[in-house]
Amino acid sequence: MNAYITLGTLDFLKKIEGKYPNDLMVTMINENNALLFHETAGETVFNEPRKFEELLSIGEMKKEGFVVLNNVPVTDEGKSVFEHQVKNQMNAVKSQQGFLALRVLRPLTSSQYVIMTVWKDEASYQAWKSSQTFFDVSKLTGMDSQAKIFSSAPYVSKYMITE
8 A cells, every 4th residue: 555645735735635535535734734644555646745655554544533643764774673673563552542543654755754643632642652552663773783773863743633
C-alpha cells in the first residue's frame, strides 16, 4: 500500500478530500498547519506529495482521532535495524486502550520515516506514553554500538483529524 502526505490550507485540502470520496483521505490540523493523508494501492492526486510505502499497518484510518507523527530521519546504514526494531516493538501498541490505528511509513523520496499513531483522544496517547508498551523511537540503537541510525534528531508533530 502507498501513502502520501501533502500540506496546505485547511479549505484547500478539504476540497481535494471532497473531490475523491472513494479514496481514503484524512485531513488533519494543528496550530501551525493542515495536512492531508492519502492511502491507496495506486498513485495519488497530489501534485507534490511526500511519498511513502507502508511498512506496517494496524487498524483502520477513520475520520476521527488524535494523531501523532514521529518523523524519523534514518541513515542508509541504519534502515534495516530501524525497520526490524520498529516492526517488533510497534505491535504492542494495538492492545493499548484508546488506540485506533498505526502506520509505519517508509520514505520513497527521502530518508525520513513517519510513524503515525491514531488515538481516540490525546489522553489515550498520554496514557500509552506512560505505559510499559510505549516505544520511544529516539532511544533506538544499532545492534553494533558503532552503527548510526539517525541522520538527525527525530521529532514529533501532533494533529487532530477533522470531519
